[in-house]
Amino acid sequence: MDETPILVEKREGFRVITLNRPARLNAFTEDMHVALKAALDDIEADSGCRALLITGAGRGFCAGQDLNDRLAKPTEKIVLGGTLEHFYNPLIRRLRALPFPVVAAVNGVAAGAGANVALACDIVLAGKSATFVQAFAKIGLVPDSGGTWILPRLVGHARARALSLLAEPLPAEKAEAWGLIWKAVGDNELMAEAIKLCTQFASGPTYGYALIKRALDASEQNDLSTQLDLERDLQREAGMSPDYAEGVRAFMEKRAPNFTGKKGS
Numbered sequence: 001m002d003e004t005p006i007l008v009e010k011r012e013g014f015r016v017i018t019l020n021r022p023a024r025l026n027a028f029t030e031d032m033h034v035a036l037k038a039a040l041d042d043i044e045a046d047s048g049c050r051a052l053l054i055t056g057a058g059r060g061f062c063a064g065q066d067l068n069d070r071l072a073k074p075t076e077k078i079v080l081g082g083t084l085e086h087f088y089n090p091l092i093r094r095l096r097a098l099p100f101p102v103v104a105a106v107n108g109v110a111a112g113a114g115a116n117v118a119l120a121c122d123i124v125l126a127g128k129s130a131t132f133v134q135a136f137a138k139i140g141l142v143p144d145s146g147g148t149w150i151l152p153r154l155v156g157h158a159r160a161r162a163l164s165l166l167a168e169p170l171p172a173e174k175a176e177a178w179g180l181i182w183k184a185v186g187d188n189e190l191m192a193e194a195i196k197l198c199t200q201f202a203s204g205p206t207y208g209y210a211l212i213k214r215a216l217d218a219s220e221q222n223d224l225s226t227q228l229d230l231e232r233d234l235q236r237e238a239g240m241s242p243d244y245a246e247g248v249r250a251f252m253e254k255r256a257p258n259f260t261g262k263k264g265s
């Protein structure tokens with residue numbers, strides 16, 4: 001077992017999780033999944049945590065499933081479907097549903113499930129030397145961890161198919177140009193940019209952010225009319241939050257708002 005497959009750093013208003021198996025490009029093992037779940041439990045229980053930053057140690061972000069780990073061995077008890085069911089699918093669902101922004105700082109190669117964990121985050125920043133690889137087809141697998149759902153939505157069917165079938169690395173700047181990620185930045189600026197974003201989120205209208213995430217996720221299934229109804233309902237909730245009152249007051253008084261992130265009564 002790795003001693004610390006992930007590192008968790010508590011910052012003012014947010015946490016930084018670093019995937020920490022650099023010799024294996026931070027590939028996922030069962031131990032890493034278990035540690036990540038425990039960290040997310042802790043983060044969710046902390047009402048003072050208003051953003052999350054995920055990055056990787058060393059030269060990679062994450063090379064997906066560790067192909068030496070028992071989770072990847074079809075002959076053992078946990079077959080691949082079970083690995084997804086028990087570990088990856090709950091992780092992806094959870095990242096999407098966290099009630100505050102999640103930022104991925106992709107510091108190097110993001111392959112297989114590692115790429116799709118990054119793409120499940122709300123904002124993906126990548127260092128210019130980073131690449132995104134849907135590596136699955138190279139070993140006869142199907143893009144998982146939400147890849148087949150998110151890729152066509154982000155880059156369209158033609159690019160989603162080519163990325164999935166060819167399994168070629170997509171450089172960060174091209175990923176930005178294609179709309180796969182938010183921004184490619186200089187490798188040396190990556191962490192500072194990501195921390196700046198999380199610092200901004202940590203003093204933002206957190207409850208409003210959670211409602212924005214809900215609205216955008218629901219829009220993937222809804223028709224316009226249903227989505228308009230949902231926007232009405234969510235806006236009603238947002239309008240009752242203390243941050244809305246504070247935001248309007250601050251605007252009128254020409255000062256920066258002092259958001260609490262709270263839901264309101």
Ligand code: LHQ
Pocket residue numbers: 023024025027063064065066067068071072073080083084088109111112113114133135136138139141144
């Ligand atoms: C690795 C890995 C790795 C172990 C690099 N495992 N050691 C879900 C359900 C259940 C099972 C199956 O999987 C899934 C989801 C998935 O994620 S499937 C996709 C799994 N990932 C891959 O197939 C990617 C495999 N890795 C690569 O293709 C390359 O390593 C990439 C393109 C990521 C990076 O290439 P390089 O920069 O040239 O680095 P490298 O290949 O030299 O890797 C460095 C070391 O890390 C090396 O070890 P070594 O002892 O030779 O230094 C690799 O063996 C090791 N490593 N990925 N997934």
